[in-house]
Amino acid sequence: VENIPAPTQLEGTPQMLVTSLDYSSYTGRIAVGRVHRGTLREGMNVSLAKRDGSFVKSKIKELHTFEGMGRAKVSEVSSGDICALVGIEGFEIGDTVCDFENPEALPPIAIDEPTMSMLFAINDSPFFGRDGKFVTSRHIHDRLMKELDKNLALRVRKSEEDGKWVVSGRGVLHLSVLIETMRREGYELQVGQPQVIFKEIDGVKCEPIEELTVNVPEEYASKIIDMVTRRKGEMVKMESAGERVNLEFNMPSRGIIGLRTNVLTASAGEAIMAHRFKEYQPHKGEIERRTNGSMIAMETGTAFAYAIDKLQDRGKFFIFPQEEVYAGQVVGEHSHDNDLVINVTKSKKLTNMRASGSDDKVRLIPPVQFSLEEALEYIKEDEYVEVTPKAMRMRKVILDEIERKRANKN
Known part of the structure; x- marks a missing residue:
């Protein structure tokens, strides 16, 4: 209160830059922004200044201001108020709502382009339709189209194959928030490995570069x-703050995929990581991704502790005993770089004969549990993450082992 100057009221013809949007199934798209100058009233006739310099006549039906988690209806808003306008048709982010008679546009804002894309597909695994209410391609298509109404940096393109869409966004987090929201709403879908969007600038192949900051204890730097x-990644600066170090890098978006898990492991969970898009720069060459192969379930059934115990020396598991698995599901990470097909549904054959040393206790190492984001960053090109309201599984795109081998040869 002492140091920040009081807000200044700008009088004159009304001006408001649309900086965000909302969507309501009753009233359609809602323009959100801060009133720059003048006063806007309910039922007022206004002009909408478009990016290309044209003007469209429009009318405000309702005005809302933001209170707590909700919105309150008001009759007028003046300079400095953040409000939502209902009734304005055909607006885009960066358009200006201005005076009906003497329209004056404000400079438009730029919207960041998407830098990453993923393949969304309908769930066609053996367990489809068990948990979700919305499983068909029509349901998923309608949901993605609805998301476009309020999610600005999102792009959706129908793939050549039926039941698949290429969804582009601002990064793994942006897209995983959409997937998580859909999962909670009762949708079932499968998602492919995140791919970086390359651009050709002046004949040079360019890729998105991000500004990465890592705060970590000195011993792990x-x-x-x-x-x-x-x-x-290229180190830009390094400064120590007490016992911790702030590191700043410029890094290709491709390199950031799957980095968080490794950084947290290497720093015993102490690292704090943040990154944001900076610019497109020429392609930086090959980057090594996960080198270990997958352990894949051989047949559908229930995983037994007995089988998992005998296979523990082959790698890390992602499943619990008594969990249902299907043929082609990724159940663990192999300790070598090739894929390994294993039978986790084998139970102990019980006989009435006693044998020495055959009744050892089963000692299981707890399985690795992935969050949605970690799973998306973990999978390889030939794998999907299957997302349903109650479960999240990783699987091979081609479930049948013989078909997979044939495809790999080709």
Whole structure:
């Protein structure tokens, strides 16, 4: 209160830049922004100044201001108020709502382009339709189209194959928020590996570069720097603050995919990581991704502790005993770089004969549990994450082992 100047009221003809939008199934699209100058009233006739310099006549039906988590209806808003306008048709972000008689446009704002895309597909695994209410391609298509009304940086393109869409967004987090929301609403879908969107600028192949900051205890700094530079990151600055170090890098978006898990492991969970898009720069060359292969279930059934125990030396598991699995599901990470097909549904054959040493206790290492984002960053090109309201599984795109081998040869 002492140091921040009081807001200044700008009088004159009304001006409001549309900076965000909302959507209601009753009233359609709602323009949200801050009134720059003048006063807007309910039922007022206004002009909408478009990006291309044209003007469209329109009318405000209702005005809402934001209170707490909800909105309250008001009759007028003046300079400095953040409000939502109902009734304005055909607006885009960066358009200006201005005076009916003497329209004056404000400079438009730029919307960031998407930098990452993923393949969304209908769930066609053996367990489809068990948990979700909305499983057909029509349901998913309608939901994605609805999302476009209020999610600005999102782009959706129908794929050549039936029941598949290429969805582009601002990064893994942006897209995983959409997937998580859909999952909670009762949708079932499958998602492919995140792909970076490349652009050709002046005949040069360019890729998105992000500004990455990592705050980490001093003893782990060298490990993190080594990890990031291996993924083509360039260190910009390093400053120590007490016992911790702030590291700043410029890094290709491709290198950030799957980095968080490794950084947290290397720093014993101490690292704090943030990144944001900076610009497009020429392609930085090959980046190594996950090198370990997958352990894949051989047949459909219930996983037994007995079988998992005998296979533990082959790698890390992602499933609990008594969990249902299907043929082609990724149940663990192999300790070598090739894929391994294993039978986790084998139970112990019980006989009435006693044998020495055959009744050892089963000692299981707890399985690795992935969050949605970690799973998306973990999978390889030939794998999907299957997302349903109650479960999240990783699987091979081609479930049948013989078909998979044939495809790999081709």
